[in-house]
Amino acid sequence: MAFLLRVLLLAIERKSLVLVSLKEHVAISLFACFLIALCGIPLGILIARFRTIAPWVIGITGILYTIPALALFGFMIPVLGIGIRPTLFALFIYGLLPLVRNTYVGITTVDPAIVESARGMGSTEWQLLWYVQIPLALPVIVAGFRTVTVMTISVATIAAFIGAGGLGVLIFRGITSYYTELVVLGSFLVAALAVGVDSVLGLVERKLLRRVQM
Amino acid sequence: MATVVAFHEVSKVYPGGVQALDKVSFSIDEGEFLCLIGPSGCGKTTLLKTVNRLVEPTSGWVEVYGKDAASWDPVALRRQIGYVIQQIGLFPHLTVGENMTYVLRIMGIPRHVQQRRARELLEIVNLDESYLSRFPRELSGGERQRVGVARALAGDPELILMDEPFGALDQITREQLQEELLRIHRKLRKTVLFVTHDLQEAMKLATTLGVMQKGRMVQLGPPYELLFSPQDSFVEEFLGRGGLFQVLRMVRIRDIPLLELSDKMPRVTIPLSASLEDALRKMLLGGEQRVAVVEDGTGRVAGVLSFEHLCRLLPRYCAPMYA
Numbered sequence: 001m002a003f004l005l006r007v008l009l010l011a012i013e014r015k016s017l018v019l020v021s022l023k024e025h026v027a028i029s030l031f032a033c034f035l036i037a038l039c040g041i042p043l044g045i046l047i048a049r050f051r052t053i054a055p056w057v058i059g060i061t062g063i064l065y066t067i068p069a070l071a072l073f074g075f076m077i078p079v080l081g082i083g084i085r086p087t088l089f090a091l092f093i094y095g096l097l098p099l100v101r102n103t104y105v106g107i108t109t110v111d112p113a114i115v116e117s118a119r120g121m122g123s124t125e126w127q128l129l130w131y132v133q134i135p136l137a138l139p140v141i142v143a144g145f146r147t148v149t150v151m152t153i154s155v156a157t158i159a160a161f162i163g164a165g166g167l168g169v170l171i172f173r174g175i176t177s178y179y180t181e182l183v184v185l186g187s188f189l190v191a192a193l194a195v196g197v198d199s200v201l202g203l204v205e206r207k208l209l210r211r212v213q214m
Numbered sequence: 215m216a217t218v219v220a221f222h223e224v225s226k227v228y229p230g231g232v233q234a235l236d237k238v239s240f241s242i243d244e245g246e247f248l249c250l251i252g253p254s255g256c257g258k259t260t261l262l263k264t265v266n267r268l269v270e271p272t273s274g275w276v277e278v279y280g281k282d283a284a285s286w287d288p289v290a291l292r293r294q295i296g297y298v299i300q301q302i303g304l305f306p307h308l309t310v311g312e313n314m315t316y317v318l319r320i321m322g323i324p325r326h327v328q329q330r331r332a333r334e335l336l337e338i339v340n341l342d343e344s345y346l347s348r349f350p351r352e353l354s355g356g357e358r359q360r361v362g363v364a365r366a367l368a369g370d371p372e373l374i375l376m377d378e379p380f381g382a383l384d385q386i387t388r389e390q391l392q393e394e395l396l397r398i399h400r401k402l403r404k405t406v407l408f409v410t411h412d413l414q415e416a417m418k419l420a421t422t423l424g425v426m427q428k429g430r431m432v433q434l435g436p437p438y439e440l441l442f443s444p445q446d447s448f449v450e451e452f453l454g455r456g457g458l459f460q461v462l463r464m465v466r467i468r469d470i471p472l473l474e475l476s477d478k479m480p481r482v483t484i485p486l487s488a489s490l491e492d493a494l495r496k497m498l499l500g501g502e503q504r505v506a507v508v509e510d511g512t513g514r515v516a517g518v519l520s521f522e523h524l525c526r527l528l529p530r531y532c533a534p535m536y537a
Binding site: 115116117118123127132135211212213 | 297305320321
């Protein structure tokens with residue numbers, strides 16, 4: 001109890017640092033998620049439309065997904081330097097797979113009877129995608145995006161390591177100065193941010209799911 | 215009468231060597247209600263799908279609206295053919311109105327035209343306007359298939375393909391929808407190709423009945439013709455199971471010529487609106503050879519029906535009324 005109180009006092013005392021870090025963290029994560037959605041969803045749609053390339057795209061994004069975050073940040077420094085650019089790049093590489101895969105799976109697992117009737121009525125392949133498959137795949141796509149946001153928010157913590165700021169700054173400072181309260185404060189904020197965003201998206205997902213259920 | 219669809223020696227072998235169709239040739243005329251019936255796996259659904267090019271024949275060709283189906287753009291072709299499937303395949307994210315006019319939407323027809331058409335369609339399938347803004351999940355199975363039928367009529371196609379549309383419905387709903395479909399067919403005079411494995415359904419709906427077995431068309435003709443002169447033992451056995459009784463149930467006494475009341479008035483009477491089955495039941499249960507037929511409201515004697523007469527007439531008049 002006394003420890004938690006100390007954490008709270010610390011948060012009030014270092015208010016400006018906490019707020020700046022939080023803002024940076026939100027900005028990095030938001031921008032990364034935006035980039036991931038911008039590329040991941042169209043890429044998922046594209047491979048659902050042209051199925052032959054799907055295993056390749058999912059395979060490659062899968063390989064990228066398995067590179068350890070810390071190592072990836074390391075790789076990026078010689079190419080992109082330090083700071084925001086390598087961070088965004090790394091987060092982008094990570095987030096791509098879950099979204100591409102969910103978009104693809106969502107579209108390709110739409111009830112075959114629905115697809116057949118849409119096709120039988122004379123939809124072109126793009127109309128089928130746009131009017132039927134994508135709307136019906138939305139809950140699965142949003143579920144993928146949820147995974148991406150939670151992951152991005154937590155991985156973005158490591159960005160502090162390469163000078164991009166964010167809540168990771170609190171944690172690293174806490175570790176290097178044996179200041180446990182600071183570590184806990186940073187971790188707590190990262191977790192709260194992730195859980196908050198996740199539950200909001202969860203609501204969206206449930207709402208979409210109700211809309212597409214028979 | 216113009217030919218709407220013609221199959222010319224159509225064969226289909228699926229990858230893996232299963233022969234689904236084996237040189238099927240016949241044609242469907244304008245306004246015809248052609249039911250394809252046969253055991254499962256006989257190729258009836260495959261045949262239906264060659265018409266809107268969801269299945270491409272391995273050899274032979276299908277002529278649709280006077281043109282080789284293969285030379286049609288499949289999208290343009292499908293937009294001119296109504297299509298109803300057993301699983302219905304309504305779009306759960308669209309309202310009933312939007313579902314019905316989907317084909318107009320993909321053709322780029324203006325929204326207000328779509329909405330007007332949606333109202334007309336609801337009327338055709340006997341649903342009131344409150345359904346327009348409902349979602350498929352809020353409907354019963356029967357209502358869903360009504361919407362499915364309405365959706366196939368949206369673009370006012372000359373030809374409608376129906377693949378066991380009522381197969382998943384309960385008996386009562388199924389019979390209701392069959393009546394509705396008959397009414398719609400009489401009114402709109404569409405050409406219908408209807409696949410079913412339910413003999414009663416086929417007997418009730420078909421103006422022409424095609425029996426299929428192992429990818430071949432075994433016999434094609436008016437239902438009564440198949441019933442009374444089956445080509446082989448397969449057709450006989452297949453239709454024998456209840457086909458006759460269905461016909462007796464369908465035909466009303468008023469649709470057949472009656473004998474004049476010449477001698478003694480029979481003891482048993484039956485109304486004009488009764489079916490041949492009712493008449494036969496009266497004869498059998500009452501031990502009578504003759505029954506008097508009376509007009510429904512007035513009770514005036516319209517004529518006499520005898521067992522002998524019935525036996526002679528049956529082969530000729532057993533076809534559904536509009537055959």
